[in-house]
Amino acid sequence: MPEKPIQGEKRYFMTGNEVVAYAALAAGADIMYGYPITPQNEIMHYWTRLAPRYGRDFLQTEDELSAGFTTVGGVMAGKKSFTATAGPGNTLMQEPVSMAEAMRLPMVVVIMQRGGPSTATVIYSQQEVTMTTIGGNGEGFRIVYSTANHQELFDYTIKAFNVAWKYRFPTFILGDGYQAKMRESLTMYDPEEKGIQPAPAERYVGKPGIPGVDRPPGHYRNTYNVEEEIYEVVENVAREFNAIAPGLAEYDSLAADRSDLVVVSHGVVSRAVKEAVVELREAGLKVGYFRPITLRPLPEKELRDVANKAKALLMVESAKGQMARLVKDAIYGCSADMLTLYKPGMGITAEEVAARVRSVL
Amino acid sequence: MAKAVRIVLAGEGGQGVQSVAEIIAEAANEEGREALYIPNFGVEQRGGVSVAYLQIGDAPVGSPKFLTADIVIALSDRAVYRTRKYVGSETVFVYDAGIKGVEGAIPDNAKRVLAIPALQVANEELNPRVFNVIIMGAVVKATAVVSADRAKDAIEKKLGYKFEKNPDLRNLNFRALDRGAELVVGLV
Amino acid sequence: MSMQLAMPKSWRIDTKPHKFCPGCGHGLVLKALGQAVDELGIQEKTVYGCDIGCSLLSWDFFNCDSIQTHHGRTTPVITGVKRADPELIGIAYMGDGGGYAIGSQHLVNAAARNEKITVILVNNTQYGMTGGQMAPTTMPGQKTETSPYGRDPQKTGHPTQGPEMVAAITGEGAYVARGTVSNPKQLKRYIKKALENQISGNGFSFVEVLATCPTNWRTNAEDTWKFLEKEMSKYFKVGEIKVPRPRQEEGE
Numbered sequence: 001m002p003e004k005p006i007q008g009e010k011r012y013f014m015t016g017n018e019v020v021a022y023a024a025l026a027a028g029a030d031i032m033y034g035y036p037i038t039p040q041n042e043i044m045h046y047w048t049r050l051a052p053r054y055g056r057d058f059l060q061t062e063d064e065l066s067a068g069f070t071t072v073g074g075v076m077a078g079k080k081s082f083t084a085t086a087g088p089g090n091t092l093m094q095e096p097v098s099m100a101e102a103m104r105l106p107m108v109v110v111i112m113q114r115g116g117p118s119t120a121t122v123i124y125s126q127q128e129v130t131m132t133t134i135g136g137n138g139e140g141f142r143i144v145y146s147t148a149n150h151q152e153l154f155d156y157t158i159k160a161f162n163v164a165w166k167y168r169f170p171t172f173i174l175g176d177g178y179q180a181k182m183r184e185s186l187t188m189y190d191p192e193e194k195g196i197q198p199a200p201a202e203r204y205v206g207k208p209g210i211p212g213v214d215r216p217p218g219h220y221r222n223t224y225n226v227e228e229e230i231y232e233v234v235e236n237v238a239r240e241f242n243a244i245a246p247g248l249a250e251y252d253s254l255a256a257d258r259s260d261l262v263v264v265s266h267g268v269v270s271r272a273v274k275e276a277v278v279e280l281r282e283a284g285l286k287v288g289y290f291r292p293i294t295l296r297p298l299p300e301k302e303l304r305d306v307a308n309k310a311k312a313l314l315m316v317e318s319a320k321g322q323m324a325r326l327v328k329d330a331i332y333g334c335s336a337d338m339l340t341l342y343k344p345g346m347g348i349t350a351e352e353v354a355a356r357v358r359s360v361l
Numbered sequence: 362m363a364k365a366v367r368i369v370l371a372g373e374g375g376q377g378v379q380s381v382a383e384i385i386a387e388a389a390n391e392e393g394r395e396a397l398y399i400p401n402f403g404v405e406q407r408g409g410v411s412v413a414y415l416q417i418g419d420a421p422v423g424s425p426k427f428l429t430a431d432i433v434i435a436l437s438d439r440a441v442y443r444t445r446k447y448v449g450s451e452t453v454f455v456y457d458a459g460i461k462g463v464e465g466a467i468p469d470n471a472k473r474v475l476a477i478p479a480l481q482v483a484n485e486e487l488n489p490r491v492f493n494v495i496i497m498g499a500v501v502k503a504t505a506v507v508s509a510d511r512a513k514d515a516i517e518k519k520l521g522y523k524f525e526k527n528p529d530l531r532n533l534n535f536r537a538l539d540r541g542a543e544l545v546v547g548l549v
Numbered sequence: 550m551s552m553q554l555a556m557p558k559s560w561r562i563d564t565k566p567h568k569f570c571p572g573c574g575h576g577l578v579l580k581a582l583g584q585a586v587d588e589l590g591i592q593e594k595t596v597y598g599c600d601i602g603c604s605l606l607s608w609d610f611f612n613c614d615s616i617q618t619h620h621g622r623t624t625p626v627i628t629g630v631k632r633a634d635p636e637l638i639g640i641a642y643m644g645d646g647g648g649y650a651i652g653s654q655h656l657v658n659a660a661a662r663n664e665k666i667t668v669i670l671v672n673n674t675q676y677g678m679t680g681g682q683m684a685p686t687t688m689p690g691q692k693t694e695t696s697p698y699g700r701d702p703q704k705t706g707h708p709t710q711g712p713e714m715v716a717a718i719t720g721e722g723a724y725v726a727r728g729t730v731s732n733p734k735q736l737k738r739y740i741k742k743a744l745e746n747q748i749s750g751n752g753f754s755f756v757e758v759l760a761t762c763p764t765n766w767r768t769n770a771e772d773t774w775k776f777l778e779k780e781m782s783k784y785f786k787v788g789e790i791k792v793p794r795p796r797q798e799e800g801e
Contacts, residue, residue: 013390036646036679036695037620039402044682045694052698060683060695060705063621063651088619119601119619122403149421178425182399183383185390268425275423347426404605404678408568 005054009189016179019150019186020084020110021046023157026191028198029108030079031057033070037089038122039177040112044084064089068096068107075105076220078203080161084110086177088119090128090135097170098136102222104237106164106171106201110157113176115345124177125345126267129322132174133296139234141241143171143248144296146266150186152293153179158191165199167244174295176318178268178347245297252291255281256306259288261361262336264303265316266292266323269348273316276353285361295323300330307334314360316341316353365395365418366504367427370496371444372436374411377493380519382413385500388507388515389417397422410443417506432504433471434496436479441466453503455545477544483537491537498541512538557583559592561612568606572773574760575603577730578671579610581737582640585744586613595638596630598623600647603677603762607642621652624659624668631666638747639666646676649685649709660715663722663752667743670711670755673762674781681765685709688784693765708784715755716791722752725791729759731778732787739789751793759785 005025012019020043024032032051034044048058061067067083074081085093090111100107113128115121134140143163145156157173164171192198204218211217224230252270254277256262265273270291277289290306290313292298307313313336315324320342328338341348341356368385372378379400386398394417401412416422429449435441435456441463448454448468456467458476467474477499483492494516501512516534517524524531556562560583569575586592595613599605601620608617618626623641631639648656648670659666675693676682683693683700686708690699716725724746728736736758743754759781763773 013387013396034695035651036676036682038679041679041682041694045680045697048695049697058695062653062685119605119617177402178399181402182397182425183386184397184422185395271422272424347424349424349426349428351428408570 003054004190005050006188006190008193009187011185011187013183013185014150015042015181015183016150016153016175017042017112017181018046019153019188020157020173020175021050022188023154024082024161025050025054025056026154026188027158027161028080029056029082029161031059031074031081033059033061033067033074033081033083035061035064035067035085035089037064037086039114039124039180040084040086040110042180043110064092065095068093068109069099071107071109072096072100072105075100075107076204077206078201080108080165080201082108082110082161084112086112087114087116087122087128090131094131094135097142098138099222100170101136101138101141103220104168105204106161106168108160108164108171108173110173111175112180113174121345122177123345124318124347126176126269126318127320127322127344128174129266129295129317129319130325132172133326139238140296141169141237142296143167143169144174144294145172145250146174146293146295147179148266148268148270148291150179150184154186154188158196162196162199163248165201167248169241174267176268241297246301248294249297249299249302250293251299251302252289252293253302253306254278254289256288256290257309258286260286260311261314261339261357262288262290262306262310262312263314263316263353263357264290264292264323264327266295269316269318272348272350273353275350276357279350280354280357285357287357287361292323292327295326298326298330303327303330304334307331307336310336312337312339312360314339314341314357316348318343318346318348320344365416365420365422366432366506367430368415368417368500368504368506369430369433369444369447370413370415370436370500371410371434371440373439374408376411376436377496378411378413378436381493381497381500382415384515384519385497385507385512386415386417387518388511391515392507392511394419394506395421397425399425410437410439412440412443417504432500434500435460436496438463438466455499455503475545479541479544482540482544487537487540488533491533494534494537495541495544498538499545500541501538502542503545509538509542556580557587559583559586559595559611559613561609564609567610569603570762570764572761572763572770573603574673574730574758574762575607575671577733578669578736578758578760579607581728581733581740582642582669583611584737585741586611588741589744589748591638591744591748594636595640596627598627598630598639598641600643600652602644602647602679604642604644604647604671605678621647621650621655623647624652624655624666627666628655628659628664631664635665638744640744641666641668643668643670644677645670645672645674645684645686645709645711649711653685656711656715657718660719660723660753660755663720665747665750665752667747667754668756669740669743670757671760672711672757672785673760673765674708675762675765677762677765686711686785688780710785712755712757712790715753719753719791722746722793723791724751724754724789724793726755726789727757727759727785727787729777729787730761731759731774735787742789742792746793757785759787
């Protein structure tokens with residue numbers, strides 16, 4: 001029996017890509033399917049080196065369509081499978097993810113956002129929010145965690161596997177090129193030692209017994225004949241998704257219930273925003289901070305509370321309003337004004353946020 | 362609580378900019394400090410200027426990149442042009458004294474500008490291969506983000522396997538670190 | 550004193566020196582291509598497409614109209630250009646990943662339809678720009694970033710034999726060859742014949758070129774040439790694989 005990849009608890013200093021590889025190992029992932037694209041390549045580099053030691057497997061496919069569909073296949077064979085991609089690879093990934101969405105498959109995908117659209121830059125952005133939350137030709141019944149630091153990359157990658165296999169929605173870790181390539185410290189641990197039980201995986205295909213004789217055959221499809229059928233299917237999924245959404249939604253906030261202006265951001269940008277808000281509050285400004293950790297499902301109730309109490313919200317993101325669009329949808333009818341600080345494809349510093357807040361308050 | 366020290370290191374591919382930044386970051390982490398290091402990467406890096414962004418402090422670091430550095434170290438002419446934008450009124454700008462053709466490009470808004478003969482020391486006194494370690498010594502002394510001892514431990518950790526085969530390398534590297542520190546005395 | 554420029558006339562001077570790594574094979578392939586374009590006098594009509602990967606660095610290389618496409622999609626884009634305006638000369642330039650992995654379906658279909666375009670594919674046995682991952686052309690035992698213990702043909706098969714595959718699925722009128730940067734004169738000859746094949750409207754033309762990548766091979770100059778000439782020649786045969794017969798009337 002191969003030993004556990006992480007035993008006990010220890011502080012490490014490594015890049016985000018390396019963290020993801022270790023987290024997937026710790027989560028019990030059996031197989032990774034992937035294709036090269038910057039800035040997530042090192043997830044594959046670390047995985048291919050570590051996997052044989054722990055009895056895990058890997059296949060580099062011919063492209064992201066294949067990486068996604070092979071992940072779908074792996075999941076159906078009852079193995080905890082995952083893939084990782086970015087940018088134009090994420091665009092391609094939408095086709096297999098649509099199939100996973102339709103068929104309720106526990107596919108786990110790690111996204112390291114880079115500039116868009118098209119090939120743009122290999123570096124960084126928050127421009128894959130729309131695509132990751134509601135890409136493909138469906139309604140976006142997916143779970144999306146937007147991480148802000150390496151500790152979260154570790155914690156939420158493990159969580160993604162458990163949540164995916166428990167609730168059967170494609171689950172994403174939405175990181176970015178900065179997180180992928182930067183080095184900072186985190187504590188890695190064995191999740192079971194912390195009481196985090198791995199969700200059981202089970203086969204869709206290949207169960208023991210003759211189909212139709214010993215057991216029902218596994219017949220899986222994503223095609224229907226008439227409009228009424230698909231209407232029912234979508235409505236049923238929506239019902240299930242909306243029922244679990246409040247329990248899954250996560251957020252972080254500081255003084256969001258008692259501020260004139262609340263700055264809303266997600267992912268790595270929220271680090272700069274939090275730093276700015278703390279500093280501004282110390283200087284006496286009535287500013288707050290709200291960060292959705294799940295972009296799908298959004299913490300709608302909490303967002304509406306904030307949007308009804310604050311005079312204005314300042315949306316800060318490295319995109320042209322992709323997070324803002326999701327938030328606006330959730331807070332429709334609420335009273336707060338909407339201000340924006342959009343820097344598509346570029347990092348945002350605490351100084352920039354603070355300067356903007358000062359100019360408003 | 363003091364803000365993190367913000368360091369920008371830039372040079373040509375092969376000058377060892379990223380190695381230096383990584384080793385300093387690891388040394389700081391070993392000391393229990395909060396360090397965040399990110400290289401520039403992407404199509405620019407192939408044949409372009411190599412830039413390292415380093416932040417070291419005692420509180421978790423915010424944004425991985427920053428607008429203005431506390432100290433900039435430029436090791437080539439292209440690096441001087443590339444890093445000017447990170448210079449503010451409180452920034453110390455350090456560049457290698459051997460760089461030619463940048464007289465007009467040296468920032469005039471920096472707090473302090475210092476030309477250090479690191480390449481000359483490497484070529485004439487020590488060994489061209491430890492040029493980046495001299496730079497590391499200079500950065501560590503100028504910023505005091507880690508102790509010189511901790512820096513040496515970090516080098517040992519990274520290159521110890523090479524030192525085992527050739528103990529003279531250890532002396533060379535540590536001497537380079539010390540020489541680098543000597544070059545910025547007066548800045549501290 | 551007047552200087553004889555060694556650069557092809559169709560090269561764009563102000564984007565030189567180019568951005569490729571020292572020792573990269575692309576420079577030599579693009580020189581052969583530039584010379585062929587010069588000799589055939591087709592600079593004005595040439596549309597040059599490049600892929601994602603190191604080939605993208607050639608987007609402003611020539612004084613020819615150029616399109617940098619998505620990864621693996623250079624073949625269909627150039628196909629689209631040529632179909633819309635057959636007067637143009639379409640050149641699709643890509644690497645082994647763009648051609649044999651993500652672009653393979655497009656390569657196969659363009660070849661099967663005998664598209665009158667010229668595909669030039671640079672084979673350096675790995676994905677260069679992204680840092681040296683395994684490619685369809687990686688050789689057995691070869692270590693790459695995603696085959697760190699050496700490519701195991703039992704698990705991932707043998708290197709793709711691209712020109713041989715294209716020759717098998719193209720009809721009459723196609724020109725297929727494999728050249729190498731260690732023989733630039735021959736390479737230029739092959740590329741010129743490939744372009745002539747397009748100009749005469751015969752059919753699909755395809756040239757794979759064995760090329761060097763010392764950056765990701767992590768080889769010095771001597772070992773780089775050795776790898777190209779001694780190792781790669783074990784799996785990739787240089788030469789013309791398919792040459793169109795002289796045109797005859799049907800039924801003659």
